[in-house]
Amino acid sequence: MKFELTTKDAGSKARAGKIITDHGEILTPIFMPVGTAGTVKGVHQRELKDDIKAQIILGNTYHLYLRPGLEIIQQTGGLHKFNGWDGPILTDSGGYQVFSLKEIRKITEEGVKFNSHIDGSKHLFTPENVMDIQRTIGADIIMAFDECPPYPCEYDYAENSMHLTHRWLKRCINRFNETEGKYGYSQALFPIVQGSVYKDLRKASAEFIAEQNQAGNAIGGLSVGEPAEDMYEMLEVVNNILPEEKPRYLMGVGTPANILEAIALGTDMFDCVMPTRNARNGMLFTTEGIINIRNKKWKDDFSPIDPGLDNYASNFYSKAYLKHLIKCQEMLGAQIASIHNLAFYLWLVKQAREHILAGDFTSWKNEMTKKLMQRL
Amino acid sequence: MKFELTTKDAGSKARAGKIITDHGEILTPIFMPVGTAGTVKGVHQRELKDDIKAQIILGNTYHLYLRPGLEIIQQTGGLHKFNGWDGPILTDSGGYQVFSLKEIRKITEEGVKFNSHIDGSKHLFTPENVMDIQRTIGADIIMAFDECPPYPCEYDYAENSMHLTHRWLKRCINRFNETEGKYGYSQALFPIVQGSVYKDLRKASAEFIAEQNQAGNAIGGLSVGEPAEDMYEMLEVVNNILPEEKPRYLMGVGTPANILEAIALGTDMFDCVMPTRNARNGMLFTTEGIINIRNKKWKDDFSPIDPGLDNYASNFYSKAYLKHLIKCQEMLGAQIASIHNLAFYLWLVKQAREHILAGDFTSWKNEMTKKLMQRL
Ligand SMILES: [Zn+2]
Numbered sequence: 085m086k087f088e089l090t091t092k093d094a095g096s097k098a099r100a101g102k103i104i105t106d107h108g109e110i111l112t113p114i115f116m117p118v119g120t121a122g123t124v125k126g127v128h129q130r131e132l133k134d135d136i137k138a139q140i141i142l143g144n145t146y147h148l149y150l151r152p153g154l155e156i157i158q159q160t161g162g163l164h165k166f167n168g169w170d171g172p173i174l175t176d177s178g179g180y181q182v183f184s185l186k187e188i189r190k191i192t193e194e195g196v197k198f199n200s201h202i203d204g205s206k207h208l209f210t211p212e213n214v215m216d217i218q219r220t221i222g223a224d225i226i227m228a229f230d231e232c233p234p235y236p237c238e239y240d241y242a243e244n245s246m247h248l249t250h251r252w253l254k255r256c257i258n259r260f261n262e263t264e265g266k267y268g269y270s271q272a273l274f275p276i277v278q279g280s281v282y283k284d285l286r287k288a289s290a291e292f293i294a295e296q297n298q299a300g301n302a303i304g305g306l307s308v309g310e311p312a313e314d315m316y317e318m319l320e321v322v323n324n325i326l327p328e329e330k331p332r333y334l335m336g337v338g339t340p341a342n343i344l345e346a347i348a349l350g351t352d353m354f355d356c357v358m359p360t361r362n363a364r365n366g367m368l369f370t371t372e373g374i375i376n377i378r379n380k381k382w383k384d385d386f387s388p389i390d391p392g393l394d395n396y397a398s399n400f401y402s403k404a405y406l407k408h409l410i411k412c413q414e415m416l417g418a419q420i421a422s423i424h425n426l427a428f429y430l431w432l433v434k435q436a437r438e439h440i441l442a443g444d445f446t447s448w449k450n451e452m453t454k455k456l457m458q459r460l
Numbered sequence: 461m462k463f464e465l466t467t468k469d470a471g472s473k474a475r476a477g478k479i480i481t482d483h484g485e486i487l488t489p490i491f492m493p494v495g496t497a498g499t500v501k502g503v504h505q506r507e508l509k510d511d512i513k514a515q516i517i518l519g520n521t522y523h524l525y526l527r528p529g530l531e532i533i534q535q536t537g538g539l540h541k542f543n544g545w546d547g548p549i550l551t552d553s554g555g556y557q558v559f560s561l562k563e564i565r566k567i568t569e570e571g572v573k574f575n576s577h578i579d580g581s582k583h584l585f586t587p588e589n590v591m592d593i594q595r596t597i598g599a600d601i602i603m604a605f606d607e608c609p610p611y612p613c614e615y616d617y618a619e620n621s622m623h624l625t626h627r628w629l630k631r632c633i634n635r636f637n638e639t640e641g642k643y644g645y646s647q648a649l650f651p652i653v654q655g656s657v658y659k660d661l662r663k664a665s666a667e668f669i670a671e672q673n674q675a676g677n678a679i680g681g682l683s684v685g686e687p688a689e690d691m692y693e694m695l696e697v698v699n700n701i702l703p704e705e706k707p708r709y710l711m712g713v714g715t716p717a718n719i720l721e722a723i724a725l726g727t728d729m730f731d732c733v734m735p736t737r738n739a740r741n742g743m744l745f746t747t748e749g750i751i752n753i754r755n756k757k758w759k760d761d762f763s764p765i766d767p768g769l770d771n772y773a774s775n776f777y778s779k780a781y782l783k784h785l786i787k788c789q790e791m792l793g794a795q796i797a798s799i800h801n802l803a804f805y806l807w808l809v810k811q812a813r814e815h816i817l818a819g820d821f822t823s824w825k826n827e828m829t830k831k832l833m834q835r836l
């Protein structure tokens with residue numbers, strides 16, 4: 085994996101760049117649709133490519149490890165072959181899912197013991213086997229095994245947790261360096277900055293992470309319930325330290341406005357389940373503002389969902405029809421809204437990139453943020 | 461609506477024909493995907509056209525009347541405008557759904573009183589208002605309001621029910637003739653033959669229906685639990701009487717083998733929820749036989765779902781991937797399997813038509829039926 089920094093914005097920390105992987109290029113800033121179990125919910129692979137114009141998608145190590153399991157994925161030659169998405173893929177480390185199991189997991193220095201949410205079977209994730217698992221899944225970008233502390237979080241817990249994440253990172257890097265990609269293309273490892281909402285911890289963590297000199301760096305443990313202002317403050321601290329010639333990935337963020345703000349603070353990569361999860365509930369992000377399609381007012385609005393986007397779902401179907409489908413809990417409603425919301429997120433980061441290149445990012449961002457917040 | 465009889469098969473009663481509607485032509489024999497609430501579950505409109513190659517779809521009057529309701533449909537200019545499907549549409553009369561409510565409906569000479577399954581609200585369907593409702597929905601082909609008796613059914617009940625259906629039919633035709641299509645294109649009314657599994661009733665009903673001289677005729681009350689042999693026997697009686705220059709529509713049928721047999725007996729049009737409902741449960745109809753994708757044996761079968769079909773879903777995705785999706789109850793699994801099964805049904809009736817035209821329908825049907833029954 086390589087990263088080229090194309091342009092730095094004069095009025096903010098925003099950057100435009102390009103990530104080059106063996107499965108293709110990614111223009112940054114970029115949003116990555118989440119394909120939990122090897123599928124972006126409700127979306128066909130050709131729709132991801134042609135309508136949403138996704139450049140990279142996520143897979144969840146925890147889910148893929150449990151189902152279909154590593155044997156199947158290895159037999160077919162990796163996740164790209166298994167699900168037919170031949171563009172770049174990033175996998176998380178499984179840590180986030182395992183920690184959210186709460187009752188049925190136990191953290192030790194060695195790693196995390198947990199019980200499957202599906203059948204209760206016992207499993208152990210360690211920094212080493214999580215590297216092996218992600219080697220087998222075969223993502224282009226794989227994530228270090230970290231502890232993501234809850235919010236709010238006592239300082240002591242956050243500090244100890246951060247040190248554990250750092251020790252685990254060393255073990256991740258060792259294992260990663262001892263092993264190779266299994267399918268003939270290369271993989272990059274991104275370490276993860278932690279430290280909750282404590283500036284000094286974030287600073288220490290960012291310095292430690294930067295020293296590891298990996299191909300890219302991630303910022304975890306944000307957007308977990310803290311005020312957005314805290315998130316931006318942490319990002320400022322961290323992005324000042326993480327090297328500018330490496331991509332910066334803010335994990336699990338967020339709303340469209342969060343993403344624009346984080347771009348302004350020098351962040352390049354994002355993922356979130358919000359566009360698809362909200363879609364299934366009838367919450368649409370559009371180029372004119374937010375629509376709750378369940379509201380009565382849309383029942384006889386026969387205009388397209390969002391003519392400001394150029395994909396099929398946003399243009400072919402009307403608001404009234406989508407309202408009807410969501411109300412009737414018809415699958416097609418979730419499908420249409422998911423394509424639309426993801427296309428919107430990809431449109432938004434593409435616009436951000438274009439305005440960074442054009443030199444008017446900040447004024448565009450301020451205008452756009454007002455629109456994004458507007459409830460139609 | 462017009463019907464042209466293109467070819468009659470020498471070795472059976474099978475026919476190839478063409479139905480011409482204001483929304484386009486339909487080559488028969490044809491299978492019509494069911495779009496209950498104005499959507500074929502899990503399938504985008506462009507997939508219906510490009511992948512499944514549907515030529516006509518169904519809508520359900522009962523469901524559309526309750527949601528989105530007639531006001532919305534009328535405002536937007538009919539169901540074609542509402543859901544964006546601009547090919548031919550057929551609506552059922554709502555009778556079948558209303559009768560299946562059982563506890564919450566009451567039949568009188570006037571019509572059927574029923575409570576909505578959604579909110580318990582009280583409604584009345586009569587032959588007259590069901591014509592008006594279907595005028596408003598705006599299907600190209602609309603169905604008479606009939607009583608579909610249960611199976612098994614006493615002779616007396618079946619006979620009385622048939623006479624009620626006939627009296628209702630006269631009222632349907634009167635109302636239909638007094639009214640016009642609301643959106644500038646023409647609509648055709650199909651009356652429905654009833655009579656349960658009693659040959660003399662089926663004969664009497666077919667004669668009564670034929671006399672009404674409508675643009676096409678339907679056969680109802682079959683595939684409701686009776687043995688397939690009884691269904692074929694009734695079809696033989698009825699199709700001998702229904703005029704050959706009008707299309708014959710066998711309602712709610714059925715399995716691929718049922719459809720081939722009914723084609724051989726001179727039937728032209730079919731609809732059934734089986735391809736989509738079974739798809740959602742992981743049951744696939746393929747050109748080589750039946751697949752239960754939940755079976756262990758498919759877990760590492762990375763071959764395409766069915767290379768014998770030329771649509772995206774059947775070729776792009778592997779059996780192992782589909783098995784994974786269905787097992788994880790991922791929406792995409794239902795979507796892929798629904799496109800596949802519907803594409804298979806449309807492929808099957810197209811093959812039937814080609815073999816009728818080629819003059820080898822019976823030998824092809826016998827070969828194909830063996831394959832269809834095979835569990836892979
Ligand atoms: Zn998120």
Ligand SMILES: [Zn+2]
Nearest residue numbers: 712713732733
């Ligand atoms: Zn059926």
